[in-house]
Amino acid sequence: MLWRDRPKDAGGAVASFRHAAEEHLHKGFVERALCVYLQARREFPLEPVFHMEAARVHLERGRRADAAVVLAEGGREVGRARRADGIEMLRGALGLQPGHVQATLALAPLLREEGQRKEARQLLERIEPSLRGATLRSARWEMFRAAPGLRAGWRWMTTPGRRRKSSPPNERPELKEEADLHEPEDRKAHLADGISRVRDVVTPSSRG
Known part of the structure; x- marks a missing residue:
């Protein structure tokens, strides 16, 4: 089944995406699997698994910067509804690229909402010298x-x-x-x- 032919219900659609990606991986078509994961994360931005798997494939290909971007974008989206998962993903992005601006700006408010204000402030202080304009x-x-x-x-x-x-x-x-x-x-x-x-x-x- 092609992922474009996914069922209308969300649960079935998620399973369809995962099955399609796993089939490609099983056959050794890593880049095709990545395309499925990237499509899935656009369709289901609140599903952590698709962001995580896309980042994993990037890492296997040696693309740390791309993996960090995927986790930063995914963590920002997921964190709006599932704070703990969002924090985990954004921490992962910073683990790959310490000082990643977008990951830091997305993580800081989540940490603040969790009562971890000191860590939020420290993360922001690290990137502050490099920022300008609206980002600053x-x-x-x-x-x-x-x-x-x-x-x-x-x-x-x-x-x-x-x-x-x-x-x-x-x-x-x-x-x-x-x-x-x-x-x-x-x-x-x-x-x-x-x-x-x-x-x-x-x-x-x-x-x-």
């Missing part, structure tokens, strides 16, 4: 969420690179970012919004 803002926001405080909040608020609008096709994004930093009204509104968000985290309102 995201990392500093997560660092602030992991360890709320006025200093951390201020560092997030004053991180350059926040753009109000998308740049026109012929305009260089980095120039747009620099221009935005010199617009007083925009910066004032940005800081006011940031202060409000910091206040909400540092001193959450009680609900009665």
Whole structure:
């Protein structure tokens, strides 16, 4: 049975994908099996097994970077519904490529939600020096969420690179970012919004 002819029910479809991939592996067609796993992870992004198997095949072929990408993407998706599985996969990605930015940014909030705030902050601190723009803002926001405080909040608020609008096709994004930093009204509104968000985290309102 071709995986395109899979049953309509999810359980049967998952089994069909696995059977097709295992058949290819049994016959020695590793790349064909990988294609099945990659197709399966697109169809069923919340199924850890397909991400894990795709990463395993990449590793067997000596492609550590590709395996790390698969685990990082898969862990981010799986972690939305199954936190423990997502954490395991993202840790696997970092095991293959320490400092993997996307894996770190996906893992940190999951660790924070599990109460592992110190580890989340430490992971983000490791990648922070290499980050710029919106990615740096995201990392500093997560660092602030992991360890709320006025200093951390201020560092997030004053991180350059926040753009109000998308740049026109012929305009260089980095120039747009620099221009935005010199617009007083925009910066004032940005800081006011940031202060409000910091206040909400540092001193959450009680609900009665």
